[in-house]
Amino acid sequence: MNSSPPKHSQPLLEVRQVSKQFPGVNALSRVSLTLGHGEVLAVIGENGAGKSTLMKILAGVQTPDSGTLLIDGEAVPVSNVEDALDSGIALIHQELNLSENLDIAANIFLGREPNFCGIINQKQTYLESETFLKRVGLNLSPQTLVGNLTVGQQQMVEIAKALSINARILIMDEPTSSLSLHESEALFSVIRELKAQGVSIIYISHRLGEVKDLADRVVVLRDGENAGELDRDSISHDRMVQLMVGRSVSQFFPYTPHQPGDVVLEVKELRTPANPTHPISFSLKKNEIVGISGLVGAGRTELLQVLFGIDAPRGGTIFVNGKEIHIHSPKDAIKAGLALVPEDRKLQGLILEMAVRENMSLASLSRDRRHLGMINFLKERNISAEMIAAMNIKTPNDRQIIQFLSGGNQQKVVLGKWMALNPGVLLLDEPTRGVDVGAKEEIYHLMNELASRGMAILFVSSDLEEIRGISDRVLVMHEGQMTGTLSRAEMSEEAIMQLATGQIRESVPS
Amino acid sequence: MKKILGILILLIVVCLITAVSNENFFTAYNMQNVIRLTSLFGIISIGVAFVIISGGIDLSIGSVICLTGSLLPFLLSKGVSVPAALLLVSVVSIAIGLFHGLLITKLKLQPFIVTLCGLLIYRGIARGITEDQTQGFGTAHAGLRYLATGKIAVPFMEGFKLPVPFLIMLGLAVIAAFFLNKTIFGRYLKAIGNNETAARYSGIKTDRTVIMAYIICSFLSGAGGVLFALDINSVQPEGIGNFYELYAIAAAVLGGCSIRGGEGSILGVVIGAALMRVLRNSITMLGIPSQLEFAIIGAVILVGVVTDELVKRYAKQRRAQQQARQTSD
Numbered sequence: 001m002n003s004s005p006p007k008h009s010q011p012l013l014e015v016r017q018v019s020k021q022f023p024g025v026n027a028l029s030r031v032s033l034t035l036g037h038g039e040v041l042a043v044i045g046e047n048g049a050g051k052s053t054l055m056k057i058l059a060g061v062q063t064p065d066s067g068t069l070l071i072d073g074e075a076v077p078v079s080n081v082e083d084a085l086d087s088g089i090a091l092i093h094q095e096l097n098l099s100e101n102l103d104i105a106a107n108i109f110l111g112r113e114p115n116f117c118g119i120i121n122q123k124q125t126y127l128e129s130e131t132f133l134k135r136v137g138l139n140l141s142p143q144t145l146v147g148n149l150t151v152g153q154q155q156m157v158e159i160a161k162a163l164s165i166n167a168r169i170l171i172m173d174e175p176t177s178s179l180s181l182h183e184s185e186a187l188f189s190v191i192r193e194l195k196a197q198g199v200s201i202i203y204i205s206h207r208l209g210e211v212k213d214l215a216d217r218v219v220v221l222r223d224g225e226n227a228g229e230l231d232r233d234s235i236s237h238d239r240m241v242q243l244m245v246g247r248s249v250s251q252f253f254p255y256t257p258h259q260p261g262d263v264v265l266e267v268k269e270l271r272t273p274a275n276p277t278h279p280i281s282f283s284l285k286k287n288e289i290v291g292i293s294g295l296v297g298a299g300r301t302e303l304l305q306v307l308f309g310i311d312a313p314r315g316g317t318i319f320v321n322g323k324e325i326h327i328h329s330p331k332d333a334i335k336a337g338l339a340l341v342p343e344d345r346k347l348q349g350l351i352l353e354m355a356v357r358e359n360m361s362l363a364s365l366s367r368d369r370r371h372l373g374m375i376n377f378l379k380e381r382n383i384s385a386e387m388i389a390a391m392n393i394k395t396p397n398d399r400q401i402i403q404f405l406s407g408g409n410q411q412k413v414v415l416g417k418w419m420a421l422n423p424g425v426l427l428l429d430e431p432t433r434g435v436d437v438g439a440k441e442e443i444y445h446l447m448n449e450l451a452s453r454g455m456a457i458l459f460v461s462s463d464l465e466e467i468r469g470i471s472d473r474v475l476v477m478h479e480g481q482m483t484g485t486l487s488r489a490e491m492s493e494e495a496i497m498q499l500a501t502g503q504i505r506e507s508v509p510s
Numbered sequence: 511m512k513k514i515l516g517i518l519i520l521l522i523v524v525c526l527i528t529a530v531s532n533e534n535f536f537t538a539y540n541m542q543n544v545i546r547l548t549s550l551f552g553i554i555s556i557g558v559a560f561v562i563i564s565g566g567i568d569l570s571i572g573s574v575i576c577l578t579g580s581l582l583p584f585l586l587s588k589g590v591s592v593p594a595a596l597l598l599v600s601v602v603s604i605a606i607g608l609f610h611g612l613l614i615t616k617l618k619l620q621p622f623i624v625t626l627c628g629l630l631i632y633r634g635i636a637r638g639i640t641e642d643q644t645q646g647f648g649t650a651h652a653g654l655r656y657l658a659t660g661k662i663a664v665p666f667m668e669g670f671k672l673p674v675p676f677l678i679m680l681g682l683a684v685i686a687a688f689f690l691n692k693t694i695f696g697r698y699l700k701a702i703g704n705n706e707t708a709a710r711y712s713g714i715k716t717d718r719t720v721i722m723a724y725i726i727c728s729f730l731s732g733a734g735g736v737l738f739a740l741d742i743n744s745v746q747p748e749g750i751g752n753f754y755e756l757y758a759i760a761a762a763v764l765g766g767c768s769i770r771g772g773e774g775s776i777l778g779v780v781i782g783a784a785l786m787r788v789l790r791n792s793i794t795m796l797g798i799p800s801q802l803e804f805a806i807i808g809a810v811i812l813v814g815v816v817t818d819e820l821v822k823r824y825a826k827q828r829r830a831q832q833q834a835r836q837t838s839d
Contacts, residue, residue, distance in 0.1 A: 310711070334713040348711045351704045353772055362701060362712040365694045373693050404829065417712065 010073045012037045012200050013058075013089075013169055018067030020053055027053040028224045030067070035169065038198045040191060042205065042215035046244050047463065048407060048434050050224040051204050055171050058202070059091035060084030090162035091171045096154050100147035105129040107146050108161045132160040135197075136190050151297075152183030159190065163199075170194070171202045176210060177462065178296035181501035188214060206463055208240050209493050222246055223436050237493075241465055245437060252441060253469030254448045257488075260472070261286030263322070264456040265338075265425050267307070270316035274302035275480025279316060282475055282482065284425065284456045289447060291471035292460045294500045299480035300460040301343050304427045308340040309333040320425070334363065339418035341411070343429035343460070349414040350402055357384040357398035359413050364420045387416035392442060408439025415446065426450065428459035432466060444470050464493050478502045513766040513818065514778045520814060521785045528792040535795050538670040542661065544784075544791050545672070549679035550658075550737050552783040554754060555761035556679075556686045557730030559779045562762050563690070564723040565703040565771025566614065566621035570606070570628030571731040571758050573636070575751030578603055578735035580636040583645035583745055592654060596736070603732025604725055606632065611721030629755070637747045645745040658740035675737055679780070682730070687776040699723060703771030760811050761786050785810075 011034035020028040028050045035041050045051050056062040058069070060081040068075050071087050078084050084091075098107050105125040106113075114121045129142035136156040146154060155175060162170055172191075176184045191201055191214060205211055211218060218230040220243040228243040230236075238249065245252040264286050269279040280303060284290055292300045306313045309327040317324055320336045327333045333340070342348035350359055361380045368376045384398045391412040395405055402410060411431065418426065431447075432440045447470060451457055461467050467474055474486045476499035484499040529535045554571055561568045578599040585595040606628065613624045647655060657678065661671035690696040698719045701709040710716050734754075739745045763769060764785055765778030789810055793803050 308711075329713075329715065330711060331713045331715060340711065342711050347705070348707050351701045351708055351772075353704045354701065358697065358701075362697075362709070362714070365697060366713075373695060375692060375694055375697060 011035055012039075012072065014070040014073075015054070015058070016068045016070065018054070018057060018064045018069070020057060020062065020064050026224050028057075028064070031221065031224070031226055033219045033226070033229075035200050035202060036216075038195050038200060039216045040195055040201045040203055040214050042203045042211040042218045043221065044205065044208070044211060044218060044240060044244060045221035045227070046437055046440065047432055048223075048436050048440075049221040049227075049244070051221055052173065053224075054221070055091060055173055055202070055204065058084065058089055058169075058171060060089075061091070085165055085167070088166060088168035089171065090165065090167035090169070091173065092155065092158045092162065092175060093173060096151070096158055098146045098154055098157060101145070103143045103145050104133070104140065104149075104157055104160075105142035107157055108132060108142070108164050110161075112165070128164070129160070132164050133157075135163055135193070136160045137186065137193070150183070152179050152186065155179070155183075155187065156190065159194075163194075167199070169200050169202065171204070173204045174206065175203075176205065176207060180295075181497070181503075184210070184501075206465075207493075207497075208237050208465075209497070211235070211240065212237065220244055223438075244465075245441075249465075249469065252444075253466075254441075254445050255470055256448060256452065258287040258289065258451050258472055260288045261454065264320065265307075265458070266319040266322075268317045268319070270303075270306065270318065271314040272299060272302045272306045272480070273311050273314055275299045276314040278479075278481040280482050281316075282485070284458055286424075286454050286456055287451050288473065289451045289457045289459070289471050291467040291474040292458065292477060293462075293464065293467050293474050293496050294477035296462070297479070298477040298500065300477050301429055302480075303477070304340060304429050304458070304460060307333065308338060308427060310340075334421065334423075337424035338427060339363075339421060339423035339425070340427040341414050341418065341429065341431055343433070345407070345410055345414060345434070350410060352403040353401060355399045356388070356393070356395050356402050356405070356413055357381065359402050360384040360387055360398070360416050360420065363417050367421070383420050384416075387413075387420060390419070391416050391446070406436065406439075407434040408436050408442075411435050411439065411443065415443070424456065426455055426457045428457065430461055431459055432461070432463070464496060467491070467496065468493070476500050514775060514781060516818065516821070517764055517766070517778060517781050517785060517814065520810075521781055521788060524785065524788050524792055524810075528788070528795050532795040535791070540791070540795075542671060542673055544787050545676050546658075546741070548780075548784045548787040549673060549675035550734060550741065551754070551757055551761065551787060552679045552780045553675075553682055553737070554731050554734040555758040555765070555779045555783045556682060556776060557727040557734070558755070558758040559762040559765070559767050559774050559776065560686070560690075560699065560723040561621070561727045562759070562767040562769060563703045563771060563774045564699050564720050565706065566720065566723065567625065567759070567769070568610070568628075568724065568727045568731075569622065569625040569755050570610070570632060571727070571734075571755035572751035572753060573629045573632035574603055574606055574728055574731040575735035575738055575754055576747055577606075577632040577636045578732040579739035579745050579750050580640050580645050580747045582736050582739055583647055584640050586647065586651065587645070592651065599732055599736060600729065603728045603735075606732075607725035607728030608721065610728065611717075611724035614724065615717035615720050633747070633751075640747045642747055645739070645747070646743050647740070648743075651740075655740045655743065658737045675741075678737070683776050683780055690774075690776060695719065695722065700772050703768075703773070705772075757786055758783075760807075764811060764814055 013035040015033045017030045017032055018028055019030055031054060043051050057064050060078045060083050063079050069078050076087050078087060108129050109125045114124045126142045133140060133142060136159050138153060138156045146157060175187060203214060212235050215235060216232050218235055218240060220227040222244060230239055241249050262285065263283045265284040268281050271279050294300050305311045309329045309332050318327060325336045346352060357380060361383055365375060368379060388398060393409050393412045395409060402413060432443055447457055468491050472488055474491050475482060476484050476496055478500055486495055534540055558568050558571060581599050582595055585598060610624050610628060613619045614621050656674060658675055660674035664670055664672050698714050702716050702719055706716055738750060761782035762779050765782030767774030789807050793806055
């Protein structure tokens, strides 16, 4: 199905020894890659491997500290987005950058409107837009408001926009993360079509299945470095994962089967404000790790937020240890023995300008009722020292301001904050997002250990490998609906994706 | 601590320049005056510091001062007893803070708007109640007026007497510093000022804490209003407390409170209030035309804030470099 890329003596794009540092992190160190004419190159890696940084550098959003970019063998400066566009590089963002209040043509020509003395030549924009829409297989009038399009169609508009500026290199960052199966298929055929037209594509994805189908070559990044490269013939699921995590899969995911105990958390007909028409029911047992899988926007985060009292439910009941509880605030949830490691660490998890110690104690300060509202500084110090040791947090001392720690260590502090309360139910939302491979492994080990000690763990993840690697069971959601439950034996990538894209299956009693 | 050191140095420099240029600056009389006014302004600055640390702002301070400052002599002149009148103005100022806090947390209105409306409303009410008549205590209530005008002899300091408001301010500052640094309330307040969402996700009742900050601010404004009224003994509802919220905010910001919330120290705020008063005093002492007063105060604050920002950036850069070196090792 994939024809081999046309042969040219020189690669279209060459990235040579590019490095980029952020405070506390080596985001990229001496990363190199090449991209041929009409080639689909997949760039894969764990969260935090440096894919996004590399793509931002290519698109001129960020400037590298060192290294060069060559196009057709010539070094080009890419210090801002305009430079990148001039060189023919366009980035299709994970979050689409379209103005929903404007029509398709206006979006395609935004900033480059054909005009006479400031008066836009509408006719020309519509006419030209049509040709680009045709190239991406979108049968829509260019006068359609972008706000009325589906996410998949909006993505096509983004691609059309990139084509309209003669982009020769399209960078697609997780393009299928919010697409239905059907929309994904449409995208793949457009990608193949573009490839045939000689457009080169850098394709970033977590979905190894689609990488295998699409890519001519795979470049793997790990912790900001080149971890390996696979040619079309040698692309296999296991090889990719192995390169991504740097060791064999079974070593990386420390799964030990847990013997589920009594039901700790039971949710009956819960309606979240985001998806009130789809009542959700499930239960969680002691010693159990349950993953929640689904596409972006499936309502997974919203579910956890209702359970933790961030948002009020629209109906339904929650039982903890067999007792019905009413959760109106995170404080109520904490009292019931729940804890939440939120999705956005910096926004929801940490007080960035406070010290490690102060972040660690934030949830447990008010536990000490005998201290009359005063802080028990001795206890605070002990808790933070204990957690730093238990979680193996790398910090010079616990007075360190937390924003200067690496993502992995920050995440461990958020975890430590809750461990100090010893919750019965641990909710985690994308627990390893933006975390290096080492810390990731530690977090998996910790989850596994907590489960064996009796904690019930419910975690949301967009990373299928992670879901399959450490869960005893996976719940799959699609557009606010719980579409199914899969046992460990059943959770193949295909089975999860089927449920995640809306193919309902009778839930198996757990 | 470094932040306080900077503004302390600035205060000392301004004092020295003025003292060298005018020998009257360091006289007991002038010092007593400066200290008395510093204390009065210090009290309201401490109040607004709590709100600023929570990430909010209170623009109604001057009008709350006007309301309690007019209401106290008005009530007393109508024959209300001293304790009852004091109790009433306290309740009024606490109620105002509660009102602000509820609107800001429960209705999610912006603090700027809520307190801007307060600024208009409370002065209007005060002027309405008093019919814009000048209020005063006359020669009565000497005991009460002692709180604002009294002086206490200091051993070994011939001629210099410590104004009573200074002791009041000192007491309040100690209590405020204790609350901010040693209690869970203070920790929560700073956490909310830095990142309210994360504070909420940590199980903190953020609304309650924020409301408390506005109550503290309005209460201290009310107390300040009472003391200002007792001090000047001739309260014009139209004018008393005008712009005082800006003096208080400026003092708090000079003293190291970030207007973005999350940080601040009470000692810094008090020094900030002192700097504001000394600057005003210096303008008179140095013979600078009083029309320029606002321009000079504004310029000095701006210079202070800009310097602080530059120093902070430099420190951050150095820190980032250090970090980078550590990680590359």
